[in-house]
Amino acid sequence: MTKLNIGCGTDYREGFINIDGSGCLSRVDKVVDISSDSLRNYFEKESADYILANDILEHHFHWEAVNILKDLHSILTATGTLEIMAFGKPDRRF
Numbered sequence: 001m002t003k004l005n006i007g008c009g010t011d012y013r014e015g016f017i018n019i020d021g022s023g024c025l026s027r028v029d030k031v032v033d034i035s036s037d038s039l040r041n042y043f044e045k046e047s048a049d050y051i052l053a054n055d056i057l058e059h060h061f062h063w064e065a066v067n068i069l070k071d072l073h074s075i076l077t078a079t080g081t082l083e084i085m086a087f088g089k090p091d092r093r094f
Contacts, residue, residue, distance in 0.1 A: 002049050003048070004050070004051045004052065005019065006019050006034065006051060006072070007021070008020045009025070012027040012028070013052070016029075016052070019031075019032050021035070030042065034056070035068075039068075039072070039074075045075060049076075049077050049080045050082075051072055051081070051083070053068075053083065054085045055087050058086050058087055
């Protein structure tokens, strides 16, 4: 089972491929700047069973976030799980 931790920062998780844009971190498995480089360049289509993406989308322009989500969808298996957490003010209009 291939599990990815996208934008891991200091949240290094055993059993995951931990990916971050900063090469200055003490523990990261793969350095990828997802705002300018596609995850598709590093992972085959439908190759990840589980993707964790905590607190990354809000750091990107909306057009970058759309491309990141397309990448995540592309590399996720058909039965895979994508877990996203985004920091922000809750919208209470609904």
